[in-house]
Each structure stands twice: as structure tokens, then as C-alpha cells.
Amino acid sequence: MSRALMIQGAGSNVGKSMLVAGLCRVARNRGLSVAPFKPQNMSNNAAVTADGGEIGRAQALQAQACGLEPHTDMNPILLKPETDVGAQVVVQGRRLTTCKAREYSKLKPRLMESVLDSFNRLRDQHDLVLVEGAGSPAEVNLRAGDIANMGFACAANVPVLLAGDIDRGGVIAQIKGTQAVLDDQDNAQIKGFLINKFRGDPSLFEDGYKLIETITGWQGYGVLPFFADAYKLPAEDALDLPKRAKGQGLRVVCLRLSRIANFDDLDPLAQEPDVDLTMLSPGEAIPGDTDLVILPGSKSTRGDLAFLRAQGWDIDLQAHVRRGGHVLGICGGYQMLGSVISDPKGIEGPAGRDAGLGLLQVETEMTDDKRLTRVTARHADSGTEMSGYEIHIGRSDGPDRDRPFAFVDGTAEGAQSGDGKIIGTYLHGLFSSDQFRKAFVERLGGTSSVASYAQTVDETLDALADHMGHHIDVDGILAMAR
Numbered sequence: 106m107s108r109a110l111m112i113q114g115a116g117s118n119v120g121k122s123m124l125v126a127g128l129c130r131v132a133r134n135r136g137l138s139v140a141p142f143k144p145q146n147m148s149n150n151a152a153v154t155a156d157g158g159e160i161g162r163a164q165a166l167q168a169q170a171c172g173l174e175p176h177t178d179m180n181p182i183l184l185k186p187e188t189d190v191g192a193q194v195v196v197q198g199r200r201l202t203t204c205k206a207r208e209y210s211k212l213k214p215r216l217m218e219s220v221l222d223s224f225n226r227l228r229d230q231h232d233l234v235l236v237e238g239a240g241s242p243a244e245v246n247l248r249a250g251d252i253a254n255m256g257f258a259c260a261a262n263v264p265v266l267l268a269g270d271i272d273r274g275g276v277i278a279q280i281k282g283t284q285a286v287l288d289d290q291d292n293a294q295i296k297g298f299l300i301n302k303f304r305g306d307p308s309l310f311e312d313g314y315k316l317i318e319t320i321t322g323w324q325g326y327g328v329l330p331f332f333a334d335a336y337k338l339p340a341e342d343a344l345d346l347p348k349r350a351k352g353q354g355l356r357v358v359c360l361r362l363s364r365i366a367n368f369d370d371l372d373p374l375a376q377e378p379d380v381d382l383t384m385l386s387p388g389e390a391i392p393g394d395t396d397l398v399i400l401p402g403s404k405s406t407r408g409d410l411a412f413l414r415a416q417g418w419d420i421d422l423q424a425h426v427r428r429g430g431h432v433l434g435i436c437g438g439y440q441m442l443g444s445v446i447s448d449p450k451g452i453e454g455p456a457g458r459d460a461g462l463g464l465l466q467v468e469t470e471m472t473d474d475k476r477l478t479r480v481t482a483r484h485a486d487s488g489t490e491m492s493g494y495e496i497h498i499g500r501s502d503g504p505d506r507d508r509p510f511a512f513v514d515g516t517a518e519g520a521q522s523g524d525g526k527i528i529g530t531y532l533h534g535l536f537s538s539d540q541f542r543k544a545f546v547e548r549l550g551g552t553s554s555v556a557s558y559a560q561t562v563d564e565t566l567d568a569l570a571d572h573m574g575h576h577i578d579v580d581g582i583l584a585m586a587r
Contacts, residue, residue, distance in 0.1 A: 107228040109142075109263045110586035113238035113254055113295075115279035119270035120301045122163040123335060123569065125237045129170035130570035131579050132233050140227045141167030143237040144220045145182040145253040147192070149366035149404045150340075153477050153494040158198015159183060162369055163237070166339055170566045178223035182216055182252065184209070186364065187405050187453060197223060200475060213250040217260060220252050224261055233586060236263060242291065243283040255291040264296045264585050267323070272302035272331065277313055284321050296585050297324040299577055302331050307576070327577030337376065337565040339369040354379035355551030359399040360418055361386055362409040362437075366402040367496065370435055373536040376561060379552040387412075391421035396549055397431045398422060400438025402533065406469075406499070407448060407459050410441045419462055431526045431549060432464060436497050439519065439529030443467040443501060452498060464527045467503035467520050474498070482511040482518060482532060484541055486525070486548070491538035495531050505529075 112128075114121045125141055132139040141164050152165035152175050160180035168175040177198030185193040191205045194212070196219050204212065227234050239253035242265075248255065258265050267283060269276040280298055287295075298317065303310065307328040318325050359371055361384050375382045385391065391398060403409040413419060426432065434442040440461070447458040448471040461469075479494045491511070503520070510519025510530040519530035536542045536558075543553040555561060573579055 107232060107234065108586035109224075109228060109234040109236060109261070110582070111236035111238060111258050111263045111265045113258075113265050113267055114241050115243065115267055115269040115276070115283045115298075116273075117240050119268050121237050121268060122167070123332065123338065124268055124299075124301065124329075124573075125235050126163075126167045126170045126338070126566060127569040127573045128235050128579065128582065129167050130566045131574060132235070132583060133171050134567075134570060137233050138231045139171050139233040139235060140173060140231045141171060141179050141237065142224055142227055142234050143180045143239065144224070144257045145184065145216075145239050146180050147184040147186065147239065149185050149364060149402075150369055151183065151185065151195075151367065151496060153479055153496055154179075154198060155479075156198065157477055159195060159477055159496060160198065162339055162367075166562075167235075167237075169562065170570075178226050181219050181223040185366075185404050188408070193404070198477075210247075210250060213252055217252050217256070220257060221261060224257075233583070235586075238265075241283065243286050245286050248291075255287070255294060258294045259290060262587075263294070264587055265294045266326065266582060266585065267295050267298045268301050269298060270302050271300050271310070271328075272304065276300060277317055280317050280323075281320050284323075295323060297326050297581075299326045299582075300328040303328050304331050324581075326582050329573060329577050332569055332572050334565050334568055337561055338569075339372050339562070354381050355397070355546060355549055356392070356395045357382045357397045357399065358385050358391055358395045359383070359401055360413060360416075360438075362401060362403050363387075363412045364404040364409050366404045366437065367435075367533045368401050370401065370533055370536060371399070373542055373555070373558040374546075376555050376558060377542075377546065377551075377553055379554065380546060385418075387416050389416075391418060391425055393424075393428070395425060395430055396551070397433060398425055400432070400434040400441055402435055402497075403437030403441075405453050406437040406440045406471075407446055407457070408454055409437065410446065410459060410461065413441065422462060422464070426464065426527070429526070432528070434465075434527075434529040435535075436495075436531055436533060439465075439531060440469040440499055440501060442527060442529050443469055443503065445469065446499075447471065465503070465520050465522060465529050466505040467501045467529065469499050469501040471499045476531075480513050480532065482513045482535075484511050484544065485509050485517075485521075487541070487544035489538070489540040489544050491532070491535050491541035493532040493534040493538070496533060497531055501529070501531075 509517035
């Protein structure tokens with residue numbers, strides 16, 4: 106009979122996504138058919154699924170840990186922030202609406218049916234479903250209509266393991282405080298706790314660990330030391346991206362936009378020993394010795410174009426280009442590189458038309474239709490094959506489209522400037538293709554030495570599973586599922 110277990114956090118960013126990924130790989134290595142599930146996720150880092158929808162990138166990684174293709178049932182509700190107060194609502198892989206936070210609170214109760222529908226389908230297909238919560242159940246002001254944490258756990262009768270993050274301090278208060286603010290029904294769903302991200306000698310926390318057991322009455326399932334290779338796995342939160350990599354080799358700068366999206370495009374580059382990837386923070390200038398500037402995807406292209414200009418990055422980019430530097434725009438970044446971005450229907454915000462950066466001769470118009478598809482493409486310059494995906498609204502056209510970046514099923518994709526130094530493309534995930542990444546990096550004068558990025562991720566998932574198996578009671582955790 107299928108079983109399920111939910112990992113919730115005593116705070117945000119306590120490592121829930123990685124814990125679920127590790128447990129997924131542990132279960133798979135034991136011969137179980139296991140699937141990940143997150144009722145509600147808020148992220149602009151999305152993956153395109155085999156069934157033509159989109160889910161949070163963390164669930165795609167967890168699916169890989171399970172040996173599965175990502176599916177929209179693994180993350181039935183995805184919120185993609187477009188402004189500080191509003192987000193696009195994606196239900197079972199498809200855009201439903203865009204609404205403000207207060208409007209969404211009224212919508213949530215209607216979404217529980219879709220959440221349970223997806224969850225029950227996964228339970229019917231697998232031995233075990235490992236569920237990831239969102240944020241923290243201690244946010245009891247959001248409990249009414251909740252579909253992400255205890256609201257789901259109670260509705261589906263799934264036991265909960267509460268994770269605390271000792272790295273940020275105050276973990277005893279995190280866990281006891283969570284218990285203190287939850288009502289009796291929600292507390293009854295919690296069957297134990299574990300401590301995550303410990304640095305140093307775990308035995309030094311024995312007294313604190315026993316104190317948590319005493320004051321909560323919950324069973325502890327171990328103290329998990331910080332996983333040093335976590336950086337090799339795709340990050341879902343832009344705040345987890347490293348500010349600076351190695352300080353040597355090919356100098357690559359990515360602009361950290363306010364609504365940066367699908368930034369896992371950068372992960373394969375970050376793994377290259379001879380590529381120095383810098384995530385440029387707001388207010389910082391583009392260094393003069395930069396070889397390549399990347400304008401990443403954005404959930405609000407015109408909004409982030411204004412943000413880019415507010416940092417003075419448009420002036421820096423012009424100087425970078427005059428010095429002979431290269432520029433790569435991906436998706437929203439591609440749209441920004443053109444001469445005009447128009448949104449006559451107000452799809453991404455207020456209707457209007459803005460001048461782009463003018464580095465490519467293309468114009469973009471936002472359209473109602475959203476393109477969600479996996480693709481196999483051929484790089485126009487090197488002829489190398491690459492796999493990726495498209496996830497965007499808007500169509501771009503203009504003279505520089507006569508010099509495509511790639512060909513998809515024989516159709517030109519993207520655009521390049523006359524000298525080939527300014528490139529725009531709608532293809533995400535292109536650097537995960539090893540031969541293309543090697544050709545691209547070497548064209549810029551760098552060296553690529555990572556033979557297989559996919560293998561690196563898979564080996565890291567195995568290392569994470571071994572790490573968890575060595576330090577915490579994974580037998581007891583998996584036995585908790587029901």
C-alpha cells in the first residue's frame with residue numbers, strides 16, 4: 106500500500122528541498138518506487154515537464170533523484186512572482202491567472218481539490234510519496250485555507266517531519282516555537298524532528314538535541330552535518346546563488362535581476378573549474394575585465410529592464426561592448442537586448458512600450474500564448490547539438506534574426522549581431538549540453554573540463570543519500586511514512 110511522508114521546516118530556507126531530494130534517492134536506492142510532491146511552490150525557477158507544463162525546479166531535481174521524468178502532478182500549484190504584491194498562478198502546469206496576494210488567499214481553498222487530485226494520482230502510481238512543505242507552518246496567520254503545509258497534511262492525513270536549520274542559530278527556539286503556535290490538530294501531525302546544516306562536531310549539540318526532545322515530546326531523527334557538495338545541485342532560490350566563484354579563468358558576469366528566472370541555466374558554467382562566474386548584485390558595476398555578460402531570464406521583462414537601468418548596468422553594457430566584450434541574453438534577457446519591448450495587453454504589468462537596450466536589431470511583442478516545450482537544437486556556429494526548453498511569452502523578430510543562434514527542427518531560433526558578439530536566445534538549459542558548453546566556452550577563449558554535467562548532478566545526489574544515511578536515522582524516517 107502506498108505511503109507518504111511530509112518534510113516541513115521550522116523556518117524558510119532550512120533545506121527542505123535538499124532533504125526531500127536526498128530521501129528520494131535513498132528510497133530509490135532501496136528499490137522503492139518513489140515520487141516527490143510539493144503542493145504549492147513559489148519560484149520563478151521553473152522546469153518544463155514531459156506532459157508540457159511547468160513545475161518548480163526543485164521538484165524536477167527531486168524527480169531526477171527518483172529516476173523519474175518531471176510531471177505536473179509533482180507540483181500542482183506554482184506561484185511565479187511578477188511584482189512585490191502579485192504573482193502568476195500556475196495550476197497543474199498551466200497558467201490560471203495573475204493575482205495579488207490578498208486575492209490569492211481567497212483563491213486557495215478552491216485549489217485544494219487540484220492539490221489532492223495530483224497527490225492521489227502519485228500515490229496510486231508509487232510505493233512512496235515524499236512531500237515538501239513551503240515556508241513554515243509557524244506562519245499561523247496563513248493557516249486558514251492553507252494548502253502548502255498543515256492544511257495539506259491534515260487533509261491528506263500525511264505525517265510530518267519538522268526540520269530545523271542550526272546554521273542560522275536559534276534552532277531550539279525554532280522547533281519549540283513552532284509547536285507553541287500550532288493548534289493541537291496540527292501538532293498531532295508532527296511525528297518528529299531533525300536538525301539540518303550543522304557545522305563542526307555534532308556531539309557538541311547533544312544537550313541541545315535532548316532538550317528539544319524533552320520540551321516538545323517529539324522524537325529526534327538525527328543531526329545532519331552541512332553537505333559540502335550542495336553547490337553542485339541546482340539552486341531554486343536566487344539568494345542561494347554564489348556571489349562569486351573562483352576568481353580565475355574566463356570571466357563571466359550574470360546580472361542579478363530583481364525578478365530573475367530560470368537561473369539554473371548558469372549551474373553548468375559554475376561547475377567549470379576554469380570559468381569564474383560572478384552574480385552581480387544591484388549597485389555593483391560590471392568589471393572592466395569581464396569576458397561575457399549574461400542577461401538571464403526574468404518574470405517581468407519590462408520591470409527588470411527598468412531595474413537594470415536603475416543600476417547603471419545599461420551604461421556598463423555599452424562600455425563592455427565597446428571594449429569588445431560578449432553579451433548573452435536568455436529569454437527575458439534576449440528581449441531586453443532588442444530595440445523595443447511592447448506589451449499592448451498588459452500581460453506582464455501595465456500596458457505599454459519601452460525602448461530596449463538596442464544591442465540587437467529585434468523587436469518583441471508580448472502575446473497571450475505561452476510557449477512551454479522541450480527542444481533539441483543545433484548551434485548555428487559550432488553545429489553541436491543541445492537540449493533545452495522554452496518557457497516564455499512574447500515573440501521577437503527583426504534583421505538580426507537572419508543570423509540565428511540555433512536551429513530547432515530546421516527553424517531559425519534567436520539572433521546574433523553582425524560580429525557575433527551579442528547573442529539572444531529563448532532556449533533555457535543550453536549549458537547542460539556538454540558539447541555545446543565546451544564549444545561556447547572555447548570560442549570565448551576559455552577551457553571546459555567537465556565531461557558530463559548530468560553525471561555530476563547524479564553522483565552528487567548519490568553522495569547526498571550516503572551523507573544522510575550515515576548521519577541521520579533514515580530507516581526511522583522512512584518507517585514514519587503512512
